Amino acid sequence: MSTKRNQDLVKSVKNKGKNLEGEMSFFDHLAELRVHLIRASVAVIFFTIICFIYYDFIFDTVIMGPHKPSFWTYRAMCRIGEYFNMGPGFCITNIPGKIINTEMAGQFTLQINSALMTGLVLGFPYLLWEVWRFVKPALKDNERKSASGFVFYASLLFIVGLLFGYFIVAPLSVNFLSNYSISPDIENTITIDSYFSSVATLTLCTGAVFELPIVIYILSQLGVMTPSFMRDKRRYAVIIILVIAAIVTPTPDIPTMLTVSFPLFLLYELSIHVSARVQKKKEKAEREFFAN
Known part of the structure; x- marks a missing residue:
């Protein structure tokens, strides 16, 4: 009886040791994750400080760009309209609506928030790099090799999406909403917070x-x-993409909605190609495993 108790005691001590080892490993991972997040935060803070120092350019050129008729998108639309004889309605020469500030600390808060958001966008690739460095040791060699371009492709897609949102989605939405009126008695007076949040959210x-x-x-x-699942559900994906395009660009004209939805169709087809490549690699790995 005492021998059995001793065996149980030894077994419980071993189990407790394993649990302590697991807990220590878990806390070690948390400590390492904290180091990576601190590095990423330092990078974001650095870019935020730079944006805060050069805020005149960021505000006048970047933030207020979609509200100016001289914005690149509007000038391109004018040239396209002239080339295809689409009439003066396609050329945007005026963005109505006065932008105002209604809070005592509104402009100071705007400078801090917009500088922080811009710093976060600029530091996003480095944030992904730190996440990759944290996850990389836990991956197997084949998984590490297949995901080696994660940071590059994720950053590239995010930047392309930002540019598309800033130069296409945001100006088209700003122009439509600024010109939209249900009564001539109502004058559009837009707060700077509302304008900035709209442009930032769309982008x-x-x-x-x-x-x-x-x-x-x-x-x-x-x-x-x-x-195969994505190919079978392609027709439903088309409807979802059109709904997303209608929500992102609150404009009633079909050409604008199709302009926004076309890249989303391409992204969906690209996603099917990506999923197919992953499946082929999995099937190849399974064949090699059973062959050995």
Whole structure:
């Protein structure tokens, strides 16, 4: 009886040792994650300080750009309208609506928030790099090799999405909403917070939507998404994309909605291609495993 108790005691001590080892490993990972997040935060703070110092350019040229008739998108639309004889309605020469500030600390808060958001956008690739450095040691050699371009492609898609949102989605939405009126007795007087949040939301959301191939890649690696499923549900995806385009660009004209939805169609087809490549690699690895 005493021998059995001793064996149980030894077994419980061993189990406790394993639990302590696991807990220490877990806390070690948390400590390492904290180091990576601190580095990423330092990078974001650095870019935020730079944006705060050079805020005149950021505010006048970047933030207020879609509200100026001299913005690149509006000038391009004028040239396209002249080339195809589309009439003066396609050329935007005036953005109505006066932008005002209604709070005592509104402009100071705007400078801090917009500088922080710009710093976060500029530091986003480095943030992804730090996340990759944290996850990389836990991956197997084949997984590490297949995901080696994660930071580059994720950053590239995000930047392309930001540019598309800033130069296409944001100005078209700003122009439509500024000219929209239900009565001539109502004058559009827009607060700077409302204007900035609209432009920032449209731009950042478009950047996030362009990460669809990366999301599909991860889901395909986990076995949640397959190319056959995406091909079968393509017609539903078309409807969802058109709904997203209608929400992102609150304009009633079909050409504008199709302009926004066309890149989303391309992203969906690219995602199918990405999922198919992941599936082929999985099938090849399985064949090699059973062959050996």
